[in-house]
Amino acid sequence: MKKLINDPRSVVDESVEGFGLAHAGLVTVTADPKYVTRKDAPVAGKVGLVSGGGSGHEPLHAGFVGLGMLDAAVPGAVFTSPTPDQILPATLAVNSGAGVVHIVKNYTGDVLNFETAAELAQAEGVDIRTVLVNDDVAVEDSLYTAGRRGVGGTVLVEKIAGAAAERGDSLDAVAAIGDRVNSNVRTMGVALTACTVPHAGSPSFDLADDEIEIGIGIHGEPGRHKIPMENADGITDRLLDPVLSDLGISGGEKVLLFVNGMGGTPLSELYIVYRRAAQVITERGAAVERSLVGNYITSLEMQGCSISVLRLDDELTQLWDAPVHTAALRWGV
Amino acid sequence: MKKLINDPRSVVDESVEGFGLAHAGLVTVTADPKYVTRKDAPVAGKVGLVSGGGSGHEPLHAGFVGLGMLDAAVPGAVFTSPTPDQILPATLAVNSGAGVVHIVKNYTGDVLNFETAAELAQAEGVDIRTVLVNDDVAVEDSLYTAGRRGVGGTVLVEKIAGAAAERGDSLDAVAAIGDRVNSNVRTMGVALTACTVPHAGSPSFDLADDEIEIGIGIHGEPGRHKIPMENADGITDRLLDPVLSDLGISGGEKVLLFVNGMGGTPLSELYIVYRRAAQVITERGAAVERSLVGNYITSLEMQGCSISVLRLDDELTQLWDAPVHTAALRWGV
Amino acid sequence: MVLDVNWAVRWLTLCAQAMAENRVWLIELDRAIGDSDHGENMDRGFQAVLEKLAEAQPETPGAALKLTAMTLMSKVGGAAGPLYGTAFLRASTALGDAAEIDPGHLADALVAARDGIVARGKAESGDKTMVDAWTPAAEAAQAAAADGTDNVLGVLVAAAEAAEAGAVATDPLVARKGRASYLGERSAGHRDPGAASSALILRAAVGAAA
Amino acid sequence: MVLDVNWAVRWLTLCAQAMAENRVWLIELDRAIGDSDHGENMDRGFQAVLEKLAEAQPETPGAALKLTAMTLMSKVGGAAGPLYGTAFLRASTALGDAAEIDPGHLADALVAARDGIVARGKAESGDKTMVDAWTPAAEAAQAAAADGTDNVLGVLVAAAEAAEAGAVATDPLVARKGRASYLGERSAGHRDPGAASSALILRAAVGAAA
């Protein structure tokens, strides 16, 4: 394992500290318990948005703290959800009285820890709504699973719900927008290589030189199955088909296409995937109205990507276009 | 070699095509000969800015085409400089009559190809200035080398010269600003892993599990020497020391600190490097006034990073802060 | 043998030792069907418990378990943090402020712990989770205590052995809860990490009493 | 044996073949002290030359070399593109519109090619570049032609052998120009890729005449 780190146990502390130094005008980093808030939090009258989860997915979530997106991010240990004693003070710090929305990726650990924090916050008189993100079509949402995982769609939920909060929507309205994004986005991912969790020291799964993992999550966990390596167009089709059919995209619809890198894949390759995905969507009669290509929700240095498609309506498009100023996503300001 | 590609020989074509599809509002992609221009080029009265080089360094250069930065980018084959028959039409396409600045990284191939294109453009009546970027302190600029390479500083030259062009500076003034940035920036890089050029199929150099390459360029070429793996702070010091001393940074000065990922290193690790670098600079009495952290000039999927320090003055700071709207760098608009 | 606060502290100390010793093994188990962090999480959590115990010596076994619950809740994260936190909290409540634990008490506490995990995580037996260690452990403790024995060690041993057997029995199961459930059939053939750490915790309870 | 336009076309065809066959080897050489693209660049360039030749059959050797120069210039990129482009352009100019090349002509063309490379790249002998193949080749050709022989094949063979020896002689050198110079002392012990491809080109010229 070769990593630009000092000590596996200080990775998150030092990385978040560096993040705070690099973006001192934008965020405030609280070291213990650890969370990152928007510099001007709490914003008077605005609903607060808090997300969080295990570290190792950078820029998610701290990179999305700022105007028009999150008010706070709560980083756990690598691939380990944060604890209520982090989530609670972050929630309190961004509550202006208008209530706080928790955006939670659907993993047992995240759900349980945010649930506890929400209970504690409610007990302190803060109104909480929770938006659960579960956009991963690789997992069946059935009695036999912990439900679909929250993956790429999380970035879109955070952006769009963040814009709703920024324009002054009520607590329920922000949560409803978040839920609406989640219901209209689907994602599927592939890994070409595994990643190595610093404290574990060896790759998160074994993959031969000619194999890829289809249907991976973002925690270095293996996917649903291995297949022999294919070319980019073939892989793109494998990811996009289930996304489009699960979402039920039909001709005439408008979508946002999000090709996300898992951290170790060159941008040039993400554009090759984007090219094919955009072609396929266009062939099916839908229109790619907005796009996002890059490393936004990652699994350390894993090579691979995920494809997310979000069904757009006018309001979601408008909220997507609304100004955002965070370390990792910025426009209009 | 596992890559999200269809055919090693179509990597650049398909990637640039995807880039054009994803950023259709921002750029125009010309397929043959291949170059990328700003959607609204030529901008009347404005000096044109053209850069280019081998592909494999994405988002450089196409990702920096747009308002406030480049007017055109000319992508060569992977790690191979483009040819005059690409550079010339790109130059003509962005010339509004105010002349064109070529920003050229100092590699024999880039220099010779841009030189030829500049001659041809001059012959067609276009006034050309060339800004040569050579910020890499790993290489001694001596009779015994081809001179220092253009590396991380290129991004800063393109941003700042682009802002100068956008505010209406003359051809000579834009070139002078570009030269000023180049004289005030130094960079040094490290590789933890090699990268694999698609058409080559095997890693660009051999590196043991406990070795790193110090002083690498951006073409997957080996560096000056291998050393045993060290921790992030140690590596940061090895990169930053020569940068600071070559630049002659002294107490009271203001700098921009740029920690650049080589493509395969997680953002979280770049922030660990940033943390140490910012600490060291601060300890030496200088002030980090601006910063940039991320993958901006890469070597495919190489793991590693480079550290660039730019000495700031008020004008350079103002130009850095000026609005920019490109696929990879955007603010103020 | 009495199960008093000294036993409780010895137990938690042995837990911390077991997690440190088995950190890599638990990471390996989690690597196979999860996300490679369970050993790190448990080790971090119980080291924090040790630090807390060094700061404030609790006065009753229940107090020691409550302190453990709060610490695990705030230091472990992931799925295991809230689940073990709830387990220790419910066990602590079941013990109240008793200075010594008798067999019935002990069985009640283990049942309460199991119920807490089920209440939080909604897993059933056979879902390939830590429940598959705790349910047989709680039931074995109840059965042993039902004899009216005053042999607390016997109750502990019964629980620990049942937990160990329960953990081993997760090997062939297909996971239906937690991260391993994403793997579907591929989760079979691997031990559940949480069931494995649960067995280590109950084994430590025996060690502390022996 | 006459060196006419048919010879020139055969030469360029054999060059394309040699680059395709040695693509991997040249990439390997460039991998060691450069950026792994020389074989790919040369192969791409000469394949393009073949396509051009299929489109428009040139009328003289000079025209064939000019077409080659323009094609390499526009298809190869990197350092090699402009350098070989200039070399072929200068050689073409030296040949003028002669239909057949005599030994003196041939030597002049090789000297012009070498001078073009030096003018463009500013490398000296011993800098570990393609100049280290072209200079001995041009000099050997001059020496062979100076005899007043009418044996063009002999001139070609002398040039090719000298180029090959020159390429081999780059092995121990420390590079002072091009990408390999960044490596300093570490560049010693490897053959210069451009010198190697130059030797292949001149060997193909012999093949085309034999």
Ligand SMILES: Nc1ncnc2c1ncn2[C@@H]1O[C@H](COP(=O)(O)OP(=O)(O)O)[C@@H](O)[C@H]1O
């Ligand atoms: N719903 C649940 N009910 C009971 N136990 C669960 C549940 N989900 C997960 N677990 C347990 O948690 C263990 C994983 O813990 P850990 O690796 O620390 O957390 P995470 O899965 O968040 O990475 C699993 O092995 C399983 O025993």
Ligand SMILES: Nc1ncnc2c1ncn2[C@@H]1O[C@H](COP(=O)(O)OP(=O)(O)O)[C@@H](O)[C@H]1O
């Ligand atoms: N200044 C120079 N003069 C002569 N030849 C040079 C010079 N610089 C580089 N070369 C030649 O070019 C070769 C490299 O070509 P190539 O790999 O295609 O281009 P690049 O170095 O741009 O990747 C070197 O092996 C060397 O022979």
Ligand SMILES: [Mg+2]
């Ligand atoms: Mg986890």
Ligand SMILES: [Mg+2]
């Ligand atoms: Mg090259």
Ligand SMILES: [Mg+2]
């Ligand atoms: Mg886990």
Ligand SMILES: [Mg+2]
């Ligand atoms: Mg090369």
